[in-house]
Amino acid sequence: MILRSARRLREPGLVDVRVDDGRIVAVAPAGSVPTDDPQGELDLAGRVLLPGFVESHLHLDKAWLGGPPGGAGLAEAIAWTARRKAQFTVADVAERAGRVAELAVAHGTTSVRAHTEVDPGVGLTGVLGVLEVAERLAGRLRVQIAVFPQEGLACRPGTSALVREALRLPGTVVGGCPYVEATPDDARAHVETVLDLAVEHGVPADLHLDLADGVDDPRFLLAEHVARATAERGLQGRVAIGHVTTLAALGRDQRARVLDRLAAAQVAVTLLPATDLHLSGRHDERDVRRGVAPVRDLWAAGVRTALSSNNVRNAFTPTGRADLLDIALLAARVGHVSEQHELDLLVDAVSTVPAALLDVGEPVGLVPGARADLVVLDTTDADAILLDQPARHLVLKAGTVVGGAVVAGTAAAVPAGTTRKAGVPAVTS
Ligand SMILES: [Zn+2]
Structure with missing residues (x-):
C-alpha cells in the first residue's frame, strides 16, 4: 500500500x-x-498522518462501572470498586472492556496497555475478560495487559501468586501500586518486587505511583526510589510510573532533583489528567489543589512523558471517551501549554512516547x-x-x-x- x-x-x-x-x-x-x-x-x-495513538495506561476491566454519588477520593474509589469487583464475571468484563476498546479504535488508538487488577477477590476474572477482548479485536487493536495488584501485595496475601500466574499468560507485563501498602517499608518492598518480576520475566514494568495531594506520607514519595531501583537492575528505558501527582506538591528545587533522577534512570512518567483532576484536592477548603504533575517541568528535565485516559466512566474518572486528542487538549489546558512546539510534544505524548513503552527498542513514528x-x-x-x-x-x-x-x-x-x-x-x- x-x-x-x-x-x-x-x-x-x-x-x-x-x-x-x-x-x-x-x-x-x-x-x-x-x-x-x-x-x-x-x-x-x-491530510495529517500520525502514528496511531497509544493508551499506555488504561483500565479496561473496571471501565464503565459508574461511581458513588457525589464522587470519590482515591481511597473511596478503590473501596467502591473493590465491592463492584466482587460481582465481576468474564463476560461482564469483556462487554464493558470491549465497549471502551471499540471507542479507542474509533478515536485512532491502535495499541493499549490495559492495567488489569488481580487479587484473591477477583482472581484472574478481569485478566480473562480483557484477554477475550484482545483476541476478539486482534488485527484492529493490540492489547498488552499489565498485571496490576491494585489492592497491594503485602497487605493482600495471595496476590503475589496470582500476579506470577498471570505473568505466564501471553502478552502480559507487570504493574504495581505500592502506595496502598500499610507502611513505607512495605511500599518500597512492593516496588522492589515488581521490578524483580520485570527482570525475571524480561518484561517492562509500569507502576501507579505517588498519587496524593501532599508530601506528608512517605508511601507517596517513591519516585526517587523507583529511579534508584531501576538503575540498580539495569532496567533503564523499561519502567514507567503513572500519576506522580506529588510532583505538583513538591517545591521547585526538590521537584527538579526528582525529575533529574527519573531522567537519568530513563523512567517514563505517564500523566493521567482526567483522573488526577477528579481525585485531587477534595478536602481542600482553599487553594484547592488540582494534582497534575507540571508537564513543562518534565519536558525541561528530559523526562519521557506520556499521556493516557486511565479510566473511562468509573469511580476514579467519571468522564471519558477513550479519545487521546481530548486528553492531550486537557493536558494543554491544565499544564500551562501554549507554544506550538509544546502542543506538538503533547501529540508525541499520546503516540510515539507510549508506543516506545509498550515495545521497548522498536522503531516508532x-x-x-x-x-x-x-x-x-x-x-x-x-x-x-x-x-x-x-x-x-x-x-x-x-x-x-x-x-x-x-x-x-x-x-x-x-x-x-x-x-x-x-x-x-x-x-x-
Ligand atoms: Zn491507573
Whole structure:
C-alpha cells in the first residue's frame, strides 16, 4: 500500500508512505514513489498522518462501572470498586472492556496497555475478560495487559501468586501500586518486587505511583526510589510510573532533583489528567489543589512523558471517551501549554512516547521499520490538531484500514487489505 500526499507533524511538504507486510518501508517526497498497484493506494490529499495513538495506561476491566454519588477520593474509589469487583464475571468484563476498546479504535488508538487488577477477590476474572477482548479485536487493536495488584501485595496475601500466574499468560507485563501498602517499608518492598518480576520475566514494568495531594506520607514519595531501583537492575528505558501527582506538591528545587533522577534512570512518567483532576484536592477548603504533575517541568528535565485516559466512566474518572486528542487538549489546558512546539510534544505524548513503552527498542513514528499503525486526521492543518480536535478520517492497524470516519460503523465489515480512496464523504454526523 502507498499512502499518498500525507502531511506530517513539524515537517513542511507532503510525503508518500509505502507500507509492506504491516510495516512502513519508505517515506519520500510526494509523487516520488512509483505506482505499482493503483488499487493499493490511498490519496490523503494533504491530510495529517500520525502514528496511531497509544493508551499506555488504561483500565479496561473496571471501565464503565459508574461511581458513588457525589464522587470519590482515591481511597473511596478503590473501596467502591473493590465491592463492584466482587460481582465481576468474564463476560461482564469483556462487554464493558470491549465497549471502551471499540471507542479507542474509533478515536485512532491502535495499541493499549490495559492495567488489569488481580487479587484473591477477583482472581484472574478481569485478566480473562480483557484477554477475550484482545483476541476478539486482534488485527484492529493490540492489547498488552499489565498485571496490576491494585489492592497491594503485602497487605493482600495471595496476590503475589496470582500476579506470577498471570505473568505466564501471553502478552502480559507487570504493574504495581505500592502506595496502598500499610507502611513505607512495605511500599518500597512492593516496588522492589515488581521490578524483580520485570527482570525475571524480561518484561517492562509500569507502576501507579505517588498519587496524593501532599508530601506528608512517605508511601507517596517513591519516585526517587523507583529511579534508584531501576538503575540498580539495569532496567533503564523499561519502567514507567503513572500519576506522580506529588510532583505538583513538591517545591521547585526538590521537584527538579526528582525529575533529574527519573531522567537519568530513563523512567517514563505517564500523566493521567482526567483522573488526577477528579481525585485531587477534595478536602481542600482553599487553594484547592488540582494534582497534575507540571508537564513543562518534565519536558525541561528530559523526562519521557506520556499521556493516557486511565479510566473511562468509573469511580476514579467519571468522564471519558477513550479519545487521546481530548486528553492531550486537557493536558494543554491544565499544564500551562501554549507554544506550538509544546502542543506538538503533547501529540508525541499520546503516540510515539507510549508506543516506545509498550515495545521497548522498536522503531516508532513515521519512519521505515515502524509498524504501520496509523491515524489520518480530517484536517490539513498540522498545527491545530489539538485545538480543532479533527475527526479521525482513517485508522490503520498494520497497514489495514480498521476504522475512521470514512468507514464509520462498518469497520468490522472492512475486509483485511481493503483500501479506500480519500475523499469518500464521511458518513458520521
Ligand atoms: Zn491507573
